[in-house]
Amino acid sequence: MAQSDIRRYLKHGTLPQLRAFEASARLGSFTRAAEELHMAQATIxxxxxxxxxxxxxxxxxxVGKRIQLTDAGQRIYAACSELFRVLSEMEHALIEIRGAARGRLQLAVPPTATHFARRLLSAFVQRNPAVQPSLQIHDRLALLERLRSHQDDLYMFVELPDEREIFAQAIVPNPLVVLACRDHPLAGEKSIPFARLASEPLLMREPWAGTRTIILRLFARHGRTPKIRMELSSDEAIREAVLAGLGVSILPRYTIGLDPVLTNLVCLDVEGFPIESHWHFVYPVGKRLCATARAFMDFARVEAKSLFRDCLRRASAETRSEVLDVAQYARAPF
Structure with a gap:
């Protein structure tokens, strides 16, 4: 680019313009860019x-109903991505020089982790009031896209991505249990064979959900194919469907009973359950974590376990489930 062009960009091209352009190019939509940046589409x-x-x-x-970058747009998009990466590193470097947990902390999580992530961030900010937290909630596909483009400081996954160049740190266990309505024929039975579960109509998350991958792997180990009655896009929708008697489901234990109206749910005592899984912090190996993100990870190593146990206790109390002994998780040396 000629020096006259560079001077023109420095004089007339503003960061808000570049930010609006970068988001639109990355997301392929002016509408989605406006939503992400909390701006009106007309402003974008x-x-x-x-x-x-x-x-x-x-x-x-x-191109049809979609927008596509021109050759000039592709050049500017590449430059924008590099510019914002450098600006982010500069911000992180200044935070490190100040030597305290402060400034922006952006955590991206799947919907299943929303409640736990909010509690974890809230506890961290109470101790570090200068931190400005941001919680991004996306499905697994969007999280993988954000991970590859380094859009956030940290990510939370249960089923780890296939990407090789990632760092993963286990935070807390995330046991999966079989959920049914209280008047289900299997409620109250002990040591239910897996084959009996396999014969039940199953309510599942969408194909790209991390917990679904774990569940399908379990069925494959037993040589069974799940009888999927319905796919739903959130744990809340699945719980409502279970309450309506549409089938059983396999969900993270701590998400059950967070809403007091769900007292008619029970955990079935199926052989092999609960399934062991863990929440992980994930970030790209080549990413330079800011001091605040590192402080948050250190905080989580110490505090996440007690917060998670509290989630389990509350879930158990609100569902009044007698099948799963939550105390075993409270005592476990995580």
Missing amino acids: SVQIKKLGETAGLPLFEQ
Whole structure:
């Protein structure tokens, strides 16, 4: 790029314009960019139009109902990505120089982890009030996309991504249990054979959900194919379907009973359950973690276990389940 072009960008191209452009290019949608940046779509369009005028070339073209980068747009997008990466590193370096947990901390989690992540962030911010937390909630596919493009400081996964260049730290156990309505024929039975579970209609998360991968792997080990009656996009929707008698499901133990109206749910005593799984903090190996993110990970090593146990106790008390002895997790040396 000629020096005159660089001077023109420095004079007329603003960070808000570049931010609006980068988000639109990455997400492939002005609407999704507006949602992520908490801006009106009209504002996004104006910012991108001004940036295009500065470039003297169109940055997007319409292909059907989707937008696509032009050659000029691809060049600017690559430069934007590098610019924001450098600015993020600069911010982190300044935080380290100040020597305290402060500034932005962005955690991205799946919907299943929302309650636990909120409690963990809340406890951390109470001790470090200068921290500005951000909790991004996305399905597994979106989390993987954000992980690959280094959009957040830390990510939470149960089923670890296939990416080789990642660092993963186990935080707390995340036992999966078989959930049914209280008047289900199997409620109250002891040591239910897995084959009996396999004959029940099963309510499952969408194909890309991490817990679904674990469940399918378990059925495969038993040489069984689950009888999937319905796929739902959230644990809350699954719990409601279980209450309606549409089938049984396999969900994380601590998510059961967080809502007091769900007292008609029980955990079935199926052989091989609960399934052992863990929540992990994940980030790319090449990513330089800021001091605040490192402090948060250190905090989680110490405090996450007690917070998680509290979630389990509350879940057990609110569902009044007698099948699963939650005390075994409270006593476990995690």
